[in-house]
Amino acid sequence: MYLIDISQFYVPECRKIKTYLAAKSRWLAELPHVRHIIIAPDSEYMPKNERMIRTPGLRIPFFPGIRLSRSRKSVEFIIKSMHPDYIEVSDPFQFARAAINLKQENNISIGAVCHFDPAHILPRGLQNKKTALKKLARLYSHFDIIFTSSRILTQKLRECGMKQAKYLPPGVDTTLFHPKATDPAMRDRLGLKEETRLLAYVEYTPRHRNREILLEAMQRLDDRYHLLVIGSNTKSFNMEKISYFYFHQNSHTPDTLATLIASCDILIHPELHQHYPLSVLEAMSCGLPAVGFNSGSFNELVDENSGVCVNTICPQKLAEGISLAYENGIINMGHAARKKTQKNHNWNDLLAQWHTHYVNTFAGKSNGPKHRTNHSPSATTQRLQ
Numbered sequence: 001m002y003l004i005d006i007s008q009f010y011v012p013e014c015r016k017i018k019t020y021l022a023a024k025s026r027w028l029a030e031l032p033h034v035r036h037i038i039i040a041p042d043s044e045y046m047p048k049n050e051r052m053i054r055t056p057g058l059r060i061p062f063f064p065g066i067r068l069s070r071s072r073k074s075v076e077f078i079i080k081s082m083h084p085d086y087i088e089v090s091d092p093f094q095f096a097r098a099a100i101n102l103k104q105e106n107n108i109s110i111g112a113v114c115h116f117d118p119a120h121i122l123p124r125g126l127q128n129k130k131t132a133l134k135k136l137a138r139l140y141s142h143f144d145i146i147f148t149s150s151r152i153l154t155q156k157l158r159e160c161g162m163k164q165a166k167y168l169p170p171g172v173d174t175t176l177f178h179p180k181a182t183d184p185a186m187r188d189r190l191g192l193k194e195e196t197r198l199l200a201y202v203e204y205t206p207r208h209r210n211r212e213i214l215l216e217a218m219q220r221l222d223d224r225y226h227l228l229v230i231g232s233n234t235k236s237f238n239m240e241k242i243s244y245f246y247f248h249q250n251s252h253t254p255d256t257l258a259t260l261i262a263s264c265d266i267l268i269h270p271e272l273h274q275h276y277p278l279s280v281l282e283a284m285s286c287g288l289p290a291v292g293f294n295s296g297s298f299n300e301l302v303d304e305n306s307g308v309c310v311n312t313i314c315p316q317k318l319a320e321g322i323s324l325a326y327e328n329g330i331i332n333m334g335h336a337a338r339k340k341t342q343k344n345h346n347w348n349d350l351l352a353q354w355h356t357h358y359v360n361t362f363a364g365k366s367n368g369p370k371h372r373t374n375h376s377p378s379a380t381t382q383r384l385q
Helices: 015-028 072-082 094-106 129-140 151-159 211-220 254-262 278-285 315-328 330-344 347-362
Strands: 002-006 033-041 051-055 055-058 065-070 086-089 110-113 144-146 166-167 197-203 224-232 242-246 266-269 290-293 307-310
Touching: 002 015, 002 072, 002 094, 015 033, 015 278, 015 347, 033 055, 033 065, 033 072, 051 072, 065 094, 072 094, 072 330, 086 094, 094 110, 094 129, 110 129, 110 347, 129 151, 144 151, 144 347, 151 166, 197 254, 197 278, 211 224, 211 315, 224 254, 254 278, 254 330, 266 278, 266 315, 278 290, 278 330, 290 315, 315 330
Parallel strands: 002 033, 002 086, 033 051, 086 110, 110 144, 144 166, 197 224, 197 266, 224 242, 266 290, 290 307
Antiparallel strands: 055 065
């Protein structure tokens, strides 16, 4: 089997897809009959990897870090010359159209990964929800299979006629994000008392919304609470009850992130419309309960035993949810959260599910996967010109 992943989202600013593709690459590397290559637009942070092809890319507005390929045709040409069995796309933009063209010209099987609600990915005001869904439905109608990261998103796509949508739960590295990653001296490092209730908020990009609701909720909590913001947004937080740790994937290792999260008591997730809230899974895997709003897939990941789901989107209710988590017992909820991620969100189990979906979908196709390993294009590590 020869699989090529093509993605505009393989960038530090989109940890969800980068995490998914990296986990898949490691898992597939253990299968002797599989060859796997990732193709993504180049950036100053792209790793050098023998299983990756980098294409010249251009930054695009409104989407931090995400890049367009300079030439879609060159990407199509290199993929065609590699004769893959299967192409998977993790964005509905330029590379999705390339995959569709390749399918039509060469009868290659194609799949897609959808981890966002199309009605909320674009900046506000550019288009309405119905238009976004219709466009996505027309695009994805060409794909043989669509993997979605939440049940609610799967249902939305199926209601739009995409019966080939398959739910694949989001994953997390449960060995890296582990309760043992905690730093017992974290409160001392932050200049806090030992009994301080330390909250974590992971903010990966400046575009995260509801930041103001979180800040106002912190103002409503008493002095026992302190918030550690972990993120790449350099905007300062002018509040005594908040500390900030600048985290960027290319400046810090994932171990650092695991230690920061595991050293706190609770993860706060004030975001809306997230269908792959990676930070929630990372915190739960570290043994932390999560507190967030009943939006997106948050309530699919967090139940009453592993956190608090707040039904009303306002600062006061968020503050009450944080207090309620402590009242209910953060230790027991943390244990339940850890067990839940181990059971439902371990990458090895999820990628086995992915493989099963793949086999079931393409087993009867005449152009289905072939067990061949003789593909060794000399250009796999070079930058396309």
